[in-house]
Amino acid sequence: MWRRAVNLSLLVFGAVALWLIDRSYPNDDLSKGALTLAAVAAIYLSFSIALPALFSARIKDPKAKYQLRKIFSVLSLAFSLAAVVTVWVTDPQALVVSYGLLAAGLAIALQDMFRNIAGGLIIYIQSPYRVGDRVKVKDVVGDVIDVNIMYTVLLELQEWVEGDQATGRLVMVPNGHLLSGNVYNYTKDNSFLWDEIVVPVPYDCDWRGVAEAVQTLVENDTAEVTLQATEELSSMMGKYYLTPREVRPRVFLALTSNYLELHVRFICLTRQRREARSRLSRLILEEMERMNVRVGSTTVEITRFPGPPSSGGPV
DSSP states (O other): OHHHHHHHHHHHHHHHHHHHHHHHSOOHHHHHHHHHHHHHHHHHIIIIIIHHHHHHTTOOOHHHHHHHHHHHHHHHHHHHHHHHHHHHOSOGGGGHHHHHHHHHHHHHHTHHHHHHHHHHHHHHHHOSSOTTOEEEETTEEEEEEEEOSSEEEEEEESTTSSSSOEEEEEEEEEGGGGGTSOEEESSSSOSEEEEEEEEEEOTTSOHHHHHHHHHHHHHHHTHHHHHHHHHHHHHHHTTSOOOOOOOSOEEEEEEOSSOEEEEEEEEEEGGGHHHHHHHHHHHHHHHHHHTTOOOOOOOOOOOOOOOOOOTTSOO
8 A cells, every 4th residue: 555655746746846946947748747646646546546545434345445446547548548648649640650550560569469458458348267266278278367468477386296285386378378269277167177087906806886886975075075976067058159068976887808907986175186086085995905906917827938948958
């Protein structure tokens, strides 16, 4: 807050100083400068100090407060630019050609910046993701912790860290990627995802009993999140063309040359995938120990061929 107070003080001081100088030495540019700083100071006071303080006192949600600050920041910039143009451009028709050439030059020289600004506007208007979402953009997976007009800031996940957990690095992704790249949003309109655990078991065990036991175990463990996912899917079907999906856990079989694979498919919360995998893996291992079933492993068959007869022996 003290930084905003200092900024406002500098604007007011500049406006007063230019006004006093203009009173002693009348000059059109000085008066325009004083008027511009005064207008910008009033806009800054309204959108950066007064309105945020007023609404922040009534809004308790941190995410809503953050988004409101961003909106006021964009409005402050837009109104400030409008004030500058209004004060300084007195004959727009005479400057059309000059502004056109200037705009063309800027468009070529600053095309990357304009792409980022366009991407930022898309984010603000269409909301492919918002602060708090978990996304994958430009091969980077992370949680969105900030979105401005030029960049999206992600708290990076994965990389050298196993599972969906943070590395501690902040990644700044240019917003221009929205115009030509894919955006994978893990948490938009739903809070869950499907995951699988592969359990290898030997062929000579009671694999039917193991599959049924694992099915029951996973169903009991994920019952609450499965019910939540069912409700969220129903809501999504009213927004998207989405056919019904099976959300209850399933166990699928796959044959290999060494063992039988049980592919355990289940629903989990997006932000708890690693915890869910660890918990279910432990429960499955404990159940297999109770059933006296070992985990399948790769087998190697060694065939020994008889060597040539020794020279001193019988033929």
